[in-house]
Amino acid sequence: MTQMATPIKPRDRILVALDTPDVDKATALSRQLAGKVGGIKLGLEFFNANGPQGVRQVVRAGPEETPRGEPAKQQRLFLDLKYHDIPNTVAGAVRSAMPLAPSILNVHAVGGPAMMKAALDAANFEAEQLGIVRPMLIAVTVLTSMDDGDLDATGQIGPARDQVLRLAALTQKAGLDGVVCSSHEIAALRAECGPDFKLIVPGIRPAGAALGDQKRVMTPAQAIAEGADFLVIGRPITGAEDPAAAAEAIAADVDAG
Numbered sequence: 001m002t003q004m005a006t007p008i009k010p011r012d013r014i015l016v017a018l019d020t021p022d023v024d025k026a027t028a029l030s031r032q033l034a035g036k037v038g039g040i041k042l043g044l045e046f047f048n049a050n051g052p053q054g055v056r057q058v059v060r061a062g063p064e065e066t067p068r069g070e071p072a073k074q075q076r077l078f079l080d081l082k083y084h085d086i087p088n089t090v091a092g093a094v095r096s097a098m099p100l101a102p103s104i105l106n107v108h109a110v111g112g113p114a115m116m117k118a119a120l121d122a123a124n125f126e127a128e129q130l131g132i133v134r135p136m137l138i139a140v141t142v143l144t145s146m147d148d149g150d151l152d153a154t155g156q157i158g159p160a161r162d163q164v165l166r167l168a169a170l171t172q173k174a175g176l177d178g179v180v181c182s183s184h185e186i187a188a189l190r191a192e193c194g195p196d197f198k199l200i201v202p203g204i205r206p207a208g209a210a211l212g213d214q215k216r217v218m219t220p221a222q223a224i225a226e227g228a229d230f231l232v233i234g235r236p237i238t239g240a241e242d243p244a245a246a247a248e249a250i251a252a253d254v255d256a257g
């Protein structure tokens, strides 16, 4: 059983990537965005600068005022540390991350079945020890910054879509809850892996937004229409002059779609 089994509103499917080393900036963004989107994602840039203590500070930053003065709800957290190491080391990393009570935790699928199973066992064991719900455990397939040519250069067998499907099948067989994929693979993954397999999708760009280093992209409304469970969106929100307004515009678009 994972933390997010109930149906949710489209805007609650948006997780904002707070890619910054600055804990005060991330905290302020988290506070501004609370209630507008479904949660936040903290990754390598933030974690390497601020560690678990920084994560705690940011997730506790709810809206400054709640409608009836009740305590602010903790933000949903995707802890995006993309573990990829030998099974014993990844299991240890998962155990160490669990006290942060993330909603979503991830590994790289290319780490293989034994590594993924070790991560899952560690998450189950530690969740029981801590008396918390196990986070959704997902695996990264092919990074959304890579196209078929980039994949060839690494010696992996492309095209990207085939490699994503292969790694997703491996992930599902290992018992994990879903994958990180691009919007281009959603339809094929739904057909192959079924409706309950979670698809977490970065590489999201509103029409006309700068792609940056992303190569396999789609707009937020299109990706939701394709069937993404969660969208990961960073720079189009955090790089905007008014991040709260940018998040609200994207959320409204997604709700309308």
Ligand SMILES: O=c1ccn([C@@H]2O[C@H](COP(=O)(O)O)[C@@H](O)[C@H]2O)c(=O)[nH]1
Pocket (backbone or CB within 6 Å): 017, 019, 043, 140, 142, 143, 144, 145, 180, 181, 202, 203, 204, 212, 214, 232, 233, 234, 235, 236
């Ligand atoms: O395949 C992947 C896996 C992870 N990411 C992460 O998502 C965000 C995207 O940020 P943008 O600013 O919207 O490009 C970022 O934190 C990546 O580390 C990904 O992009 N692709």
